[in-house]
Amino acid sequence: MKTINVVGCGKVGKTLSRLWAVHNVFEVQTVLNRSLQSGLEAVAFVGSGRAVESYAQMEPADVVMISTPDESIEACCLELCREGLVGRRTVVFHCSGSLPSGLLEPAKKQGASIASLHPVKSFADPAGSVETFAGTYCAVEGDHQACQLIDHVLKRCGAKVFCVEPEFKTVYHAATVIVCNYLAALMEVGLRCFEKAGVPRAAATIIMEPIVTGPVENVFKLGPVAALTGPIARGEQSVVQTQCTALGRWDKQIEQVYKALGRVAVELSAAQGNADSDALAAIERCLDDAN
Ligand SMILES: NC(=O)c1ccc[n+]([C@@H]2O[C@H](COP(=O)([O-])OP(=O)(O)OC[C@H]3O[C@@H](n4cnc5c(N)ncnc54)[C@H](OP(=O)(O)O)[C@@H]3O)[C@@H](O)[C@H]2O)c1
Incomplete structure (x- = not known):
């Protein structure tokens, strides 16, 4: 099973990570939040993975999900690149609805395949969102390899996937x-x-x-x-x-x-x-x- 690192495990991050774990699509490896306490709570909710305090404590994974608030995505991507956590076979994606996958260009420069995944759903309460996720429409755009993988795992979780033009993501x-x-x-x-x-x-x-x-x-x-x-x-x-x-x-x-x-x-x-x-x-x- 492919491994995944999660940067920013809040409402969306917890919901998707729990779904990845429940449906056996990814093995949640490490979770990095702003505070370790919040990371520990996220890992307890997901039911697998290890909370870490810094990028240095992360081990490279096959996939990286950046589900921080929009304004932190770019900086987190740069940190991942600086720490050598993104390589030729890594798939990196973020969950913003308004920003395109191109925001992850630094990861692409290191050989990664990049994408964005936006679930058209309001994630107020992660436990409830996990229960009601099946049938959710998800907008996906980005590199072919990353999109193919995301399409596959989302469908395993019961989501319905559609494509949007990166140029007109906003x-x-x-x-x-x-x-x-x-x-x-x-x-x-x-x-x-x-x-x-x-x-x-x-x-x-x-x-x-x-x-x-x-x-x-x-x-x-x-x-x-x-x-x-x-x-x-x-x-x-x-x-x-x-x-x-x-x-x-x-x-x-x-x-x-x-x-x-x-x-x-x-x-x-x-x-x-x-x-x-x-x-x-x-x-x-x-x-x-x-x-
Ligand atoms: N909420 C929705 O309904 C919804 C729907 C679709 C898409 N989205 C998108 O999903 C993404 C996440 O939204 P959300 O609602 O899940 O946000 P959220 O509940 O506020 O969670 C954000 C998480 O990111 C962590 N974080 C913040 N800055 C960080 C940094 N610099 N490094 C590492 N971790 C950091 C926070 O850690 P702490 O817990 O320690 O503060 C928190 O756990 C956004 O791109 C948003 O546009 C949201």
Whole structure:
């Protein structure tokens, strides 16, 4: 069985290391955290491996997983290289969603095969995350050899693997922020509009639910083009114009949100083909930032 060293064994590191051990895909060799105490706790959770205090105490392994916070990945990679813990046959990967595998270039210069592995999952509690990991989608990019190995071990743990373009890794991560985090922000914008119109927040939340969940279900069933309804889908320029004016008078930030997403809705409406194309062109002019 291949051996693995883990640098940064926190929420993600503990979860993956426990999975590697349980599914017999890697033998967890050494674990290096900032503090030895934290490393010892991680090793106890994983059920195998040895906690160390420094790179000097590590022995080279076939694979190195860097699951520190994003800002420490590069420095940890350099330390691994300096200590001779990365060689011609080593596979080195990190777990950041926003940073590409290219961050590990120093390891590649020493002959290693590099990659990044980003599980699309929230790892709040490692014990729970181990239980629910099967079925998790994982984005993988990097060198062929490293990707092949990661693909194989992830599948053994029940994960579903997909590839992302290294050049646009940050754009991929922005996608997860937009659909996951910005959905909450979008709901907040809607609630502020309800409140402005005299509908209390608690009541507005209840009123909103079916007009949020219905379209979300439709997006997954039919796709965004077919799921779009409302004034832009119908090509109602006067409605869009009146709303832009009303929002602009009250709250410039909300007006900008309305306009920016409205321009995307115009593209969906054009693809849907139900609205008059002249009306859509007029709507596009209303939604122009300059107006
Ligand atoms: N959390 C998520 O939901 C999630 C999901 C997908 C991907 N990720 C990615 O996974 C990576 C790890 O995130 P996380 O949430 O697991 O972080 P975390 O829970 O904060 O754990 C980070 C671990 O790294 C250790 N560490 C920090 N700096 C170090 C250094 N310079 N050298 C060695 N060890 C160091 C910490 O040690 P101490 O315990 O001693 O402080 C800690 O154990 C990040 O790249 C993150 O973007 C996170």
